[in-house]
Amino acid sequence: MAFFTRRLARTDDSGMTLVEVLAAMLIFAIVSTGLVYTMLQTLTLTRDARARQVALNLASxxxxxxxxxSDYDKLLAETGSTASKTVNGDVFAVAVDTQWVSDPDVELKCGASPASGVLRYKRVNVEVTWENMREGTDPVRSDTVVVPGESINDPSLGTILVSVLNGDGEGRGGVTISATPSSVPNGAAVLAVTxxxxxxxxxxxxxxxxxxNYDVTATQTGYVNLEHxxxxxxxxxxxxAGASTAVSFQYDASASYKLKFAGTYSGEGASKIRLPKNLPTTFVSSYGATQFPSAGTGTxxxxxxxxxSSGYSVIAGAYADTAGPTGCLSPNAAAWSVENAAGEPVPGRVGFGAARGGTSVDVDVPMGVVxxxxxxxxxxxxxxxxxxxxxxxxCTVDLTYDYGSGLDIGTGTVYLAVPYGTWSFSTGVGRVTPLTTGHKHGSAIEIAPEPAE
Known part of the structure; x- marks a missing residue:
C-alpha cells in the first residue's frame, strides 16, 4: 500500500515502469484465480446440492x-431394475433392489425364516446416482418395507423358496427354476404358474x-452343481399347507480345467507318453473327492x-481317502512323505488350479513315467x-490299468505315464525302466512323486 501511496504522491508524469506493470498484473492474476476457483467451487456445490435434492425427490x-x-407378481419382478431419468438436463440412475423377508428387522436369504419361512414383507431399497457426481459423494438411498395388499401364502397351499448361489457364495440370477411332482407325489400337482x-x-x-412331494430343479446352459x-x-x-419350504442350490457357470498329464516331465520320450485307457481323474476340494472317467490315452x-475360489487338487488315478477296504491313498502325491533337495521329508507335488465360473485354467498333473x-x-x-x-x-483296492496294444509299432520301446503307487507290469519287470523316481521291490515297482516345491 505504501508503494502505491508514494506513486500517487509523485508530481512528475513519468508513469509506471515495466516492472511495476508486471507486478500489478501478477497480483491481479493471483487475485482473479482465487476468485474464479471460489466461483467454480460455489457453482459445483450448488449444482451438486440441486442434483441431490432432485435425487431425494426421485427416491421418494x-x-x-x-x-x-398390491400385485405380488409385480413386487417379485422389481428387484435388480435400474431406470434412467433426465431432470433439468441431468441424467439420474434410479436402481431398485427388493427382497422378501419374514421379519423386516432381520436379513434372511430369499426370505427363508428359520422358524416358519412365511413371506410377509418385502424390503425395498432405492439408490439414486447422477452423472458427474463429485468424488466422494454418496448416492442418495431410501428404504422401506412393503406389506402386499393380498395374501401371498394361501392357508391351504404352500410355498417353495429357492436360493441359487454361485461358487463365491453369492446369489446367481437368471437361472430357470422348475418343480414337478415326485415319483411318490403324496398329493403334489402340476404347477399352475411357471x-x-x-x-x-x-x-x-x-x-x-x-x-x-416335488422335485425342484435349477437349469442353465453351461452351469454345473457341486457334483459337476x-x-x-x-x-x-x-x-x-400354510408353510414354506426352503431349497438351496450351489450352481454356477462351469470352470474349464485344461489338464496335461505328466505335465511336469520333460525328459526322454516326453512327446510319446501314453496314458491307460481306463485311468480316472480325481478332483479334490474342501467338499471332498470326485472321480471323472477316462478321457482317452492322450496326455x-x-x-x-x-x-x-479355493480351487482343486487334480490327481491322476482313483484316489479315495476312505478308511477300510475302499481306501486308495497312493495316487495322491500329497499323502506321501518324500525328501526334497535338502533331505527334508515333505509331501509330494500335486497338480492344483483355481478358476471362476466361465473361465479356464491350465493344470499340470504330475505322474510317474517309465x-x-x-x-x-x-x-x-x-x-x-x-x-x-x-x-x-x-491302496487297499485292487486296480488294473490297461494301456492297450500296438504301441509304437516298429520301435519296441514305449513310454507310459503311471499313477503313483506300487505296481506290477504285465510286460515283465526286466524291461521296465523308471524315468522318474522309482524303486524296484522284487517283481513290483514303487513309482514315487516329486517333492513339493
Missing part, C-alpha cells in the same frame, strides 16, 4: 410407487403350491467343474496294484 417417488403396488427365474439375489419363489452335473436337482421336497483333456523296451506290436500292457512298498501310503 420410487418409494411411493412401491408402496402403491416359476420366475432367479432374481439378482439368486432367489425364486414358487407360490401357492399344492401340498405334496447339470441340471441341479433336489428330489422329494415336501410342501405342507491332455479338459474337464468342466463347479468353480470354487520306459518299456522289447515290446511287440501285438502285446497288451497292463499294470496292477500291489501291496505298498517303501514310502507308498497304500
Amino acid at each position: 417417488q420410487e418409494i411411493d410407487r412401491a408402496l402403491s403396488i 416359476p420366475m427365474k432367479t432374481d439378482a439375489q439368486g432367489c425364486s419363489y414358487i407360490l401357492k403350491v399344492v401340498p405334496g 452335473k447339470s441340471p441341479a436337482r433336489k428330489e422329494f421336497v415336501g410342501v405342507a 491332455t483333456s479338459t474337464r468342466q467343474v463347479f468353480p470354487l 520306459k518299456i523296451t522289447g515290446v511287440s506290436s501285438s502285446e497288451t500292457i497292463t499294470i496292477t496294484s500291489k501291496a505298498k512298498e517303501g514310502d507308498d501310503p497304500g
Whole structure:
C-alpha cells in the first residue's frame, strides 16, 4: 500500500515502469484465480446440492410407487431394475433392489425364516446416482418395507423358496427354476404358474403350491452343481399347507480345467507318453473327492467343474481317502512323505488350479513315467496294484490299468505315464525302466512323486 501511496504522491508524469506493470498484473492474476476457483467451487456445490435434492425427490417417488403396488407378481419382478431419468438436463440412475423377508428387522436369504419361512414383507431399497457426481459423494438411498395388499401364502397351499448361489457364495440370477411332482407325489400337482427365474439375489419363489412331494430343479446352459452335473436337482421336497419350504442350490457357470498329464516331465520320450485307457481323474476340494472317467490315452483333456475360489487338487488315478477296504491313498502325491533337495521329508507335488465360473485354467498333473523296451506290436500292457512298498501310503483296492496294444509299432520301446503307487507290469519287470523316481521291490515297482516345491 505504501508503494502505491508514494506513486500517487509523485508530481512528475513519468508513469509506471515495466516492472511495476508486471507486478500489478501478477497480483491481479493471483487475485482473479482465487476468485474464479471460489466461483467454480460455489457453482459445483450448488449444482451438486440441486442434483441431490432432485435425487431425494426421485427416491421418494420410487418409494411411493412401491408402496402403491398390491400385485405380488409385480413386487417379485422389481428387484435388480435400474431406470434412467433426465431432470433439468441431468441424467439420474434410479436402481431398485427388493427382497422378501419374514421379519423386516432381520436379513434372511430369499426370505427363508428359520422358524416358519412365511413371506410377509418385502424390503425395498432405492439408490439414486447422477452423472458427474463429485468424488466422494454418496448416492442418495431410501428404504422401506412393503406389506402386499393380498395374501401371498394361501392357508391351504404352500410355498417353495429357492436360493441359487454361485461358487463365491453369492446369489446367481437368471437361472430357470422348475418343480414337478415326485415319483411318490403324496398329493403334489402340476404347477399352475411357471416359476420366475432367479432374481439378482439368486432367489425364486414358487407360490401357492399344492401340498405334496416335488422335485425342484435349477437349469442353465453351461452351469454345473457341486457334483459337476447339470441340471441341479433336489428330489422329494415336501410342501405342507400354510408353510414354506426352503431349497438351496450351489450352481454356477462351469470352470474349464485344461489338464496335461505328466505335465511336469520333460525328459526322454516326453512327446510319446501314453496314458491307460481306463485311468480316472480325481478332483479334490474342501467338499471332498470326485472321480471323472477316462478321457482317452492322450496326455491332455479338459474337464468342466463347479468353480470354487479355493480351487482343486487334480490327481491322476482313483484316489479315495476312505478308511477300510475302499481306501486308495497312493495316487495322491500329497499323502506321501518324500525328501526334497535338502533331505527334508515333505509331501509330494500335486497338480492344483483355481478358476471362476466361465473361465479356464491350465493344470499340470504330475505322474510317474517309465520306459518299456522289447515290446511287440501285438502285446497288451497292463499294470496292477500291489501291496505298498517303501514310502507308498497304500491302496487297499485292487486296480488294473490297461494301456492297450500296438504301441509304437516298429520301435519296441514305449513310454507310459503311471499313477503313483506300487505296481506290477504285465510286460515283465526286466524291461521296465523308471524315468522318474522309482524303486524296484522284487517283481513290483514303487513309482514315487516329486517333492513339493
